[in-house]
Amino acid sequence: MADKQVSILKRDGTQSTFYSTYTSAIADAVSDDVIQIWADLTEQITLKNGVDIWIMPGVKIDSGSSSTTIVAPTTGTLNCSIYGQGIIKNESSGNCIFIDNVNANLRIECDTIEGTGGGTTSVSLKIKTANKFHITCNKVYNESWQAIGIGDFSPGLVVNDINLKISHVETGNITASSPFKGTTAIITRGDGFLRINEVLVRNAGHCLSHREGNITARINKLTSINNSTSYPAAVHVRQYSGNSDTGNQKLILYFDEIQALTGVVTTNFSCAGVEIGEGTGIFIGRKVYSRDNPAFQIVGANTKGNIKCNEIISQGRADSTPVSAMNLSNTTNQITVNANYIQGYRDSGVIFINDANVQIKNAKLVNTYTGTSVSSLGIFIAGTKVITLINVQIVIGELSNGRSIYHTGSTEPDTFDLKNYGLFVNKAIDSNMKLLIGTKLGTGYNYQYIIDPLLT
Numbered sequence: 001m002a003d004k005q006v007s008i009l010k011r012d013g014t015q016s017t018f019y020s021t022y023t024s025a026i027a028d029a030v031s032d033d034v035i036q037i038w039a040d041l042t043e044q045i046t047l048k049n050g051v052d053i054w055i056m057p058g059v060k061i062d063s064g065s066s067s068t069t070i071v072a073p074t075t076g077t078l079n080c081s082i083y084g085q086g087i088i089k090n091e092s093s094g095n096c097i098f099i100d101n102v103n104a105n106l107r108i109e110c111d112t113i114e115g116t117g118g119g120t121t122s123v124s125l126k127i128k129t130a131n132k133f134h135i136t137c138n139k140v141y142n143e144s145w146q147a148i149g150i151g152d153f154s155p156g157l158v159v160n161d162i163n164l165k166i167s168h169v170e171t172g173n174i175t176a177s178s179p180f181k182g183t184t185a186i187i188t189r190g191d192g193f194l195r196i197n198e199v200l201v202r203n204a205g206h207c208l209s210h211r212e213g214n215i216t217a218r219i220n221k222l223t224s225i226n227n228s229t230s231y232p233a234a235v236h237v238r239q240y241s242g243n244s245d246t247g248n249q250k251l252i253l254y255f256d257e258i259q260a261l262t263g264v265v266t267t268n269f270s271c272a273g274v275e276i277g278e279g280t281g282i283f284i285g286r287k288v289y290s291r292d293n294p295a296f297q298i299v300g301a302n303t304k305g306n307i308k309c310n311e312i313i314s315q316g317r318a319d320s321t322p323v324s325a326m327n328l329s330n331t332t333n334q335i336t337v338n339a340n341y342i343q344g345y346r347d348s349g350v351i352f353i354n355d356a357n358v359q360i361k362n363a364k365l366v367n368t369y370t371g372t373s374v375s376s377l378g379i380f381i382a383g384t385k386v387i388t389l390i391n392v393q394i395v396i397g398e399l400s401n402g403r404s405i406y407h408t409g410s411t412e413p414d415t416f417d418l419k420n421y422g423l424f425v426n427k428a429i430d431s432n433m434k435l436l437i438g439t440k441l442g443t444g445y446n447y448q449y450i451i452d453p454l455l456t
Contacts, residue, residue, distance in 0.1 A: 005041060009034040026051065037061065037086065047072040047080055055086025055110065062089040068098040075101065083109040093118035097125050104130040110137050117144030128152045132161035139168045144181040147171050151189025151212060158213050162192025172202025174264060180227045188215055197221070204228035209236040210251040220256045224271050227263035231271045231293060234260045238277025247278040247302065255285035262291060272297045280304040287311040294327040298335055305335040316345025316368070324380070329354040339363045349380025349406065357385045364393040367402070376402035378425070384416040391422040395455055405429040423449035
């Protein structure tokens with residue numbers, strides 16, 4: 001079969017003779033032809049405008065070197081598709097697919113994209129620039145580096161039309177001892193849609209980092225397993241200093257579960273579940289969990305956030321290390337949290353609010369710390385913005401030393417508003433806290449809320 005690896009299905013429906021290499025076949029192909037790959041190839045595939053590629057199911061393509069396996073011209077028109085159920089690999093240190101053409105319109109259907117990685121540019125699927133990129137794939141994997149990168153740091157390097165339909169995205173290769181491999185699974189800069197069943201990061205990195213443009217995503221399960229001393233959040237909506245992005249990015253994520261776990265290095269902390277540092281983050285799902293860091297961390301004056309989630313849990317280590325389920329800091333826009341159950345540990349509060357505008361709805365806040373060495377805190381407030389509570393229950397683990405709502409100041413500042421539209425606690429709030437809405441009972445009484453030590 002060595003001399004019958006590639007053929008051309010011509011645009012008039014006739015079949016060419018067989019070629020021994022893709023390079024020789026593509027040289028003879030013209031627009032509307034289809035290159036057919038029938039057997040494993042070890043060579044670089046350069047795309048050609050108007051010429052589609054069909055890869056027989058199970059057939060593997062690998063450049064055989066550090067060169068990218070599938071690459072496109074950087075200029076000119078490029079409209080083509082790759083389909084079939086082929087396996088696109090790079091077992092050296094190169095990319096599996098690399099596209100850098102602002103005019104490119106590319107559609108890919110394949111079984112697997114799998115890269116070994118080994119360098120900071122060794123991404124399995126890298127679309128640096130393109131006009132349109134759609135892919136349907138069972139699995140995208142990178143052993144040592146990043147699985148998927150859409151767009152780039154430089155101004156204007158975003159992809160206008162993204163559509164990713166992938167069953168499984170994974171990075172990392174973990175053995176019993178270091179060195180561990182693998183980093184962030186997906187970085188997006190562009191506009192479009194993601195539909196992914198599962199994202200798994202085995203070493204250190206984001207499951208998803210959205211940095212520019214508007215993305216709507218449905219990802220069932222996102223799991224970050226941290227084996228490093230860096231702590232990147234499982235889901236990330238923000239930029240790093242020095243980048244050229246505008247801070248106007250928006251991510252709408254529908255999910256079942258986001259987990260930030262520790263790995264084989266059990267002394268390392270787990271990462272945050274979700275970090276929103278700029279732009280807009282809208283999260284709708286069942287559960288967000290981290291053992292050692294906030295399940296949600298939202299910061300920034302211009303940041304916008306809306307969260308609807310059944311469970312938000314930061315478990316803690318059952319030692320002296322405190323952890324809040326939510327850390328909300330320095331936000332001007334109102335952050336809305338609509339959750340059934342929110343759990344934190346020890347004296348940093350179930351929810352820590354620092355100079356933030358926050359609305360909490362329909363939530364039970366539970367602090368699982370039952371000791372007396374520090375306070376078991378429900379809401380820890382360190383700032384002077386507006387906090388609105390709507391049908392909220394606060395349950396602290398220890399009543400004698402614990403506090404339902406704690407403000408760092410000895411008196412409540414005039415610039416701080418705590419609005420009560422239904423509050424239930426198992427211990428009275430501090431006397432320096434003044435609720436702004438409710439029925440005032442008389443001199444010396446706070447606005448009405450319900451206290452029941454048996455509340456659990």
